[in-house]
Amino acid sequence: MTTLWTSEEIVVATGGTASGNFTVTGVAFDSREVEDGFLFVAMPGTVHDGHDFVAGAFDKGAAAALVSQPVDGPHVLVDDVPAALEALARAARERLSDDAVVFGVTGSVGKTSTKEALAEALERLAPGRVHRSVKSYNNHTGVPLSLARMPRDTLYAVQEMGMNHAGEIAALTRMVRPHVALVTAIAPAHIENLGSIEAIADAKGEIFEGLEPGGVALVPEATDQRDRLIKAARGKAARILTIGGEEGDAAVLHSAPSAAGGSLVTARLPGRRLTFTVSQRGAHWVQNALTVLSAIGEVGGDVARAALALTEMGGLKGRGERHVVTVEGGELLLIDESYNANPASMEATLKALAEERATRKIAVLGTMKELGAVSAKAHADLAAPVQAAGVSLVIAVGEETAPLADALSLTPVEVVHVKDAEAATTNLLTMMRAGDAILVKASNSMGLGKLVAKVAGGGA
Template sequence: MTLWTAAEIAQATGGTVHGDFVVDGATFDSREVEPGDLFIAMPGTAHDGHDFVAGAFEKGAHGALVSKTVDGPHVLVVDVTTALDALASAARDRLSDDAVVIGVTGSVGKTSTKEALYAALDRSSRGKAHRSVKSYNNHTGVPLSLVRCPRDVKFAVFEMGMNHSGEIAALTRLARPHIALITAIAPAHIENLGSMEAIADAKAEIFEGLVGDGVAIIPEDTPYSDQLIKKAKRHARTIMTFGSGEADVAPLNQAPASGGGTLITARLRGGRLTYTMRQPGDHWVTNSLAVLAAVEAAGGDVAVAGLALAELGGLKGRGARHRIKVGEGEALLIDESYNANSASMAATLKSLASEQGRKVAILGTMKELGEQSARLHAELAAHVIAAGVEKAILVGAETAPLFAALDGQITVHHVENTDAAIGLTETVIRPGDAILVKASNSMGLGKLVDKLAGGSA
């Protein structure tokens, strides 16, 4: 099915057509252009997308959205950024009344939960689900994800992120979700927002865009649940909670699964479900509960969702697991290199404790913690020790307080950058190790993962 015609793009954006075309995809990254795509020439601080239009056509783009006349079929608009938002709004408008739109945000686990939710809904709808890819969750990523949404989907899942107050409010009003899910509240971006209460308020902005019989899904196991519920009541007709205790969706029993992961019997609003969460760790148990709450709220098949969770693989940078060659043997490499804050660090270290073999932690700086950075890094020491880590490599100047807290308790190295950490791995890791790599993405520890995984067994 055609994604957009030139006439539809022009009508949505107020632009003019120069050379008729149809497209079945869209991107604003010239490196991602596929044959048949619409190339959106976004302005930028470092590069202007118009400089890459010719290359996009060479790679097979069928048309371009531009604010300057170019060679090749295009829709000419006054401002490309404004036009992208307008096209995104038109994409949302054309979805059928039966389609269910779900917004996902949170300080921890939003991308992983979004991917798991998509897998569950795509399976139950036989391929009629859509989601934002990668971490396209900001002021350009969410509109692009909407523009990419096929007109005949049954379920659409959009991730929404923020660095400052007010950002999610704008995104949710564009996406207009029927269901809004918050995964967790943690001190991510506290440097910009100032307090945990402010972070909770910023995440709760997602409820402002709810439409129809709006459903708000809220984590039970957070000190800010009452704050979130109070905000949700202003916009949602139904509020669901997930987590422990009296939450609407909660585990009744859980135990290690024979093939890895966790076997869970959960209480849902509509009954019980026993399923396996393939990805290991308590944090993934919680993520799975959030997924089931959203599937149930969306009218999806929770039994099929359970099957999808049992088959869910790890994501690059967010839990992907590699068997790597080390000397004459192998080691387990757990890739959590894309994102980090104190809550996700604690969760993944706890999960590391259950792995077989000697525990090695390669941990980088947690960014955007402001004045609390030194304290929050130092407090990770207790989690490192509790996980049974025997050797650690700490990367970045901000991890110095953690180094000081661990020094003398375990073998620990402190280096300034990823290249130095890569050099150390040759002498630190050995066959049989379970190695966790985790940091904020800007630390570049994905490069270390790629180097080690190049020796995958």
Template sequence: MTALWTSDEIAAATGGAASASFEVTGVTFDSREVGRGDLFVAMPGTVHDGHKFVDAAFAAGAAGCIVSQPVDGPHVLVGDGFAALQALGRAARERAQATILGVTGSVGKTSTKEALYAALDRNRPGRVHRSVKSYNNHTGVPLSLARMPRDAELAVLEMGMNHAGEIGALTAQVRPHLALITAIAPAHIENLGSEEAIADAKAEIFEGLEPDGIAIIPNDTPYRGRLVKAARRHADRIITFGSGDADVHAIHAVTAETGGSLISAALLERELTFTISQRGEHWVSNALAVLAAVEAIGEDVAVAALALADLGGLKGRGERHVIELDGGELVLIDESYNANPASMAATLKSLGAEREAKRRIAVLGPMRELGEHSGALHAGLAPAVV
């Protein structure tokens, strides 16, 4: 494999000193994820210090480490592991020739990121990079940047937040050419106080846009105007998706025989009829956002739509498991990754639309980070449950 980083490049990026010459093909700060040829970044942790796992990382095949104290084995010695990871991420972004797409939102950002990656990878197989899992915070974003291959042509990077200012810090690292907001909902309202403040925090993603940048904004939100106003300060082009007068909207959307949706959509330059494998009205919105982004950067939307039809289940986000029982079967729908009022209501609506079900059981956990709004927002789900 082509080297992702050499020891000299790592040392130059981080201001560290290499103990030996080595090359790596991957980067991780989780010793459980180390593969052969990886760079292991020993991070100072709140529970465990990453230096305790250096030996395990080498045993798992790591080719080198970033450390802030000397260790046995090839390494780059730095003053601070976290700062070194951020520096490596910045260096990756500086050398990148790829078109960068940034994704955030209160709900649907990981699902949309995965769908957007699939759509772009169908256009340019093997040339698209993405952040994995939900690596979207102050450590996940620089890690995702540091992992970006030298020859990547497109990259889809997710950004998340719990407080105001966090998206601004992340988008300054990512510097996207296109920034997409999936939706605004009262997730993390405990920390931000209001949905208006949540919209403003999400709109920070536009601050990092490169010149001639593109903003993709949901039309179906009371904060559309607020988002558009924020985008105008930084974006060269603004595209809305959703219903009504959105630039990209569904003309018709019906449930497909497979359980997903059959959609006829008006895109920027054409109309397109396609199917998506994922179930629920919220996935119609996700699909429109994806195709808006794909068309905006000049990729083939028809090819992208084929990927949306083939998109498999996403772990913790609607993945379906069939369990055989005496006299029938149980379909378990795994939506366990996270919960907020918008995603919970969408999930319950999707469950209610299961036509073949003779019985439906919703197993609901509490929604966190809602603060003083918690009681009202939990009670507000009663109509969706009914």
């Protein structure tokens, strides 16, 4: 395995004291993710202290630990472990070559999907030299961890950044220092904490504060917050592009369903016109593709070659992964969107469900969290896109989905309102049948990923 960090480099970056000489090949702060040769970062916590898991990390093959108290085994001792991890992250960013390009991604909807698509497309240009944040490691601990894991020979880095409150992305983007910063979309996610859609746009627009000199900002065209985002980018970006809509710098000229089930798109991109295929269904994925290809074009990448990755990209777990499940009498399609949900992403995935060829369409829709005072209306308003998608049956999961159940009770759509994922699973297993297309979508805390695992594992 290639050396990621030496003990001397960790000491220089963090100001700590090493117990001896060693090298590490990876970094983790979750002991369950430790592999042979890793540096285990003993993060403090409100429930568990990482120092309690150091011995277990060594048992799993950790080469060393980053700690704030002496431990048995190779380690670097520091005063403050989270601060040391951030210092290691900044050192990782600093040691990248002048040729390296860093992309920063945020948005209310689609940031993880766009991050993954961008990384896959960049792999076509520089195989093995693309680093991306994993899972949804996009917060004040996840971003430093992702950066600390970045190999020194990385040519393209793609870092997702998220937030719950104002000021969080500003701190993260100054650590990431992107050359290209993009906002996928603005929607009322986290509105409970931020208070208004304008405040959400301002918080997402913080990503431009970390742009490197000569950097590029990408903002969505078809949003009421377009001008607000452009204003946030002015003075920080050397070039600002708008993506989507009819007037965007990147726009769809023609889009039609492809034979494989995605979209065949002809688009006007900055400086070029291109026809390409997106394997994933839905207009939101076409928007993602415009963003990805525009970003690559802005750094001089081969856009046509990068677009080939969009043709072959599979669904992401919890974000569009598709399962064909064998049941009595045939098969059904299960679409896993269980990781995240807000009004915009709900509407987008329901529109994608409308494109599915199925005998019957079922939507298992769980609570959209952090909507505050608008929660009841936001859930009730899903009734219209549910009907537009041709859904026959809705299983509404969670107390907050009662307004949706009430609204659907006045329509021909059959609705079952249940309290939790376990009850939803029980109902779905008894009601599903061959020929169904089933969408599962909710905020991650609703636990509908367990429902997906149960059904995808073969039903009963």
